Amino acid sequence: MARLMSPGKFSGKSGPSCFLKMTKNKLLTKAGCGKDVRHFEFEFVSSTVRYEVGDVLEVLPGQNPAAVDVFLQRCNLNPESFITVHHRKQENGICGTDLDVSKVPIKLKTFVELAMDVSSASPRRYFFEVMSFFATAQHEKERLQYFTSPEGRDDLYQYNQKERRTVLEVLEDFPSVQMPFEWLVQLVPPLKPRAFSISSSPSAHPGQVDLTVNVVSWTTPFKRKRSGLCSTWLANLDPHQSTVIPAWFQKGSLPPPSPLEPLILIGPGTGCAPFRGFIEERSIQSQSSTTAPIMFFFGCRNEENDFLYRDFWSHHSQEEGVLSEAKGGGFFVAFSRDQPQKVYVQHKMRENSARVWDLLSEGAAVYVAGSSTKMPSDVLEAFEEIVSKESGLPSESAVRWVRALERAGKYHVEAWS
Numbered sequence: 001m002a003r004l005m006s007p008g009k010f011s012g013k014s015g016p017s018c019f020l021k022m023t024k025n026k027l028l029t030k031a032g033c034g035k036d037v038r039h040f041e042f043e044f045v046s047s048t049v050r051y052e053v054g055d056v057l058e059v060l061p062g063q064n065p066a067a068v069d070v071f072l073q074r075c076n077l078n079p080e081s082f083i084t085v086h087h088r089k090q091e092n093g094i095c096g097t098d099l100d101v102s103k104v105p106i107k108l109k110t111f112v113e114l115a116m117d118v119s120s121a122s123p124r125r126y127f128f129e130v131m132s133f134f135a136t137a138q139h140e141k142e143r144l145q146y147f148t149s150p151e152g153r154d155d156l157y158q159y160n161q162k163e164r165r166t167v168l169e170v171l172e173d174f175p176s177v178q179m180p181f182e183w184l185v186q187l188v189p190p191l192k193p194r195a196f197s198i199s200s201s202p203s204a205h206p207g208q209v210d211l212t213v214n215v216v217s218w219t220t221p222f223k224r225k226r227s228g229l230c231s232t233w234l235a236n237l238d239p240h241q242s243t244v245i246p247a248w249f250q251k252g253s254l255p256p257p258s259p260l261e262p263l264i265l266i267g268p269g270t271g272c273a274p275f276r277g278f279i280e281e282r283s284i285q286s287q288s289s290t291t292a293p294i295m296f297f298f299g300c301r302n303e304e305n306d307f308l309y310r311d312f313w314s315h316h317s318q319e320e321g322v323l324s325e326a327k328g329g330g331f332f333v334a335f336s337r338d339q340p341q342k343v344y345v346q347h348k349m350r351e352n353s354a355r356v357w358d359l360l361s362e363g364a365a366v367y368v369a370g371s372s373t374k375m376p377s378d379v380l381e382a383f384e385e386i387v388s389k390e391s392g393l394p395s396e397s398a399v400r401w402v403r404a405l406e407r408a409g410k411y412h413v414e415a416w417s
Helices: 065-074 108-115 125-134 138-147 150-159 167-173 181-187 229-235 269-286 310-317 345-351 353-361 375-391 395-407
Strands: 003-005 018-027 037-044 056-059 082-085 105-107 194-197 208-214 217-219 225-227 244-250 263-266 294-300 330-335 365-371 411-416
Touching: 018 229, 037 229, 056 208, 065 108, 065 167, 082 108, 105 108, 125 138, 125 167, 125 181, 138 150, 194 208, 194 229, 194 269, 208 229, 208 269, 225 229, 263 269, 263 353, 269 294, 269 310, 269 365, 294 345, 294 353, 310 330, 330 345, 345 353, 345 375, 353 375, 365 375, 375 395, 375 411, 395 411
Parallel strands: 003 082, 263 294, 263 365, 294 330, 365 411
Antiparallel strands: 018 037, 018 244, 037 208, 056 194, 056 244, 082 105, 217 225
């Protein structure tokens, strides 16, 4: 018999823009170098969605089937039972989600796999508070009550967020807790799509979309190995298995440029992803009309280990390529760890300050993509210094000049943590 569930907190998304199938899974970094960056290619299983360079693809990851099975077993749930999900109406009568799955019975196991993040997201503080009500072992109840008290806040942070404990791990640490599914469905974090910059041009590859993905892994303070759910799942997919992937296309923060607009691109590491699409697009455009030059500053640790798309950049830097010096552009790469002194993209920008200033003077648009740590601010500072040096403006005026570039919509940043 189907049970009626109301997952009130599931914000949900509208149904997927499309379904994709992976056709290529290629390692871009040298095996064993400590970094794992992949090039993925996908084809449309459903109807092709039109996208532009600079757009973002959101992918709903699959969860480890073993973890889902353990969760169902731990919570005494029958994976073969059916539930009917309906969305709680808000006071104004509007549903909390666009995803209309109401009145359609779904296997409980399938619902957990697609909607409840049991194997990667950490639960919130309220999860521990509710657990304390359902704990039957006194020492567990006291521990959970302590975690949710003002005195236990720091210890909860160390135990939960700092270690990135998952819902499943937390439940296994408190075996006396038997929480009804009606509570679990409200409190387990929803499984969310992960967003990636698209690294292809639809003009160059009709019916295809590419991603450049860093496979995330790290060690917690207590030396526990962790890995990113979506990037690891994608890296483990076999293109021959024809796994169907729900996906959404979204506008990113990097608008597609006009073919006549000079470009200065800065994209170290996987920040190069959207610019691979930009360069493919402009290369297609250059075959039938005049296009403006592109300067691209790329950075990585080592020439041998993680020089992503080396042959691609080299090809477009040759002779009449869109990155060639003959066309007024150029490709500049900073290897941060191939010499005693670290060299980053901002150093290469300063080395070529006259050429950067020439393109800025011609109305170039600036695009910056990559890690949100120090890189965007270091690059901004380099531009301010270049403008001051090459124009003769005092530094305060150079800062205002670059700010005016931002206000005019000609300085774009897409950064991620």
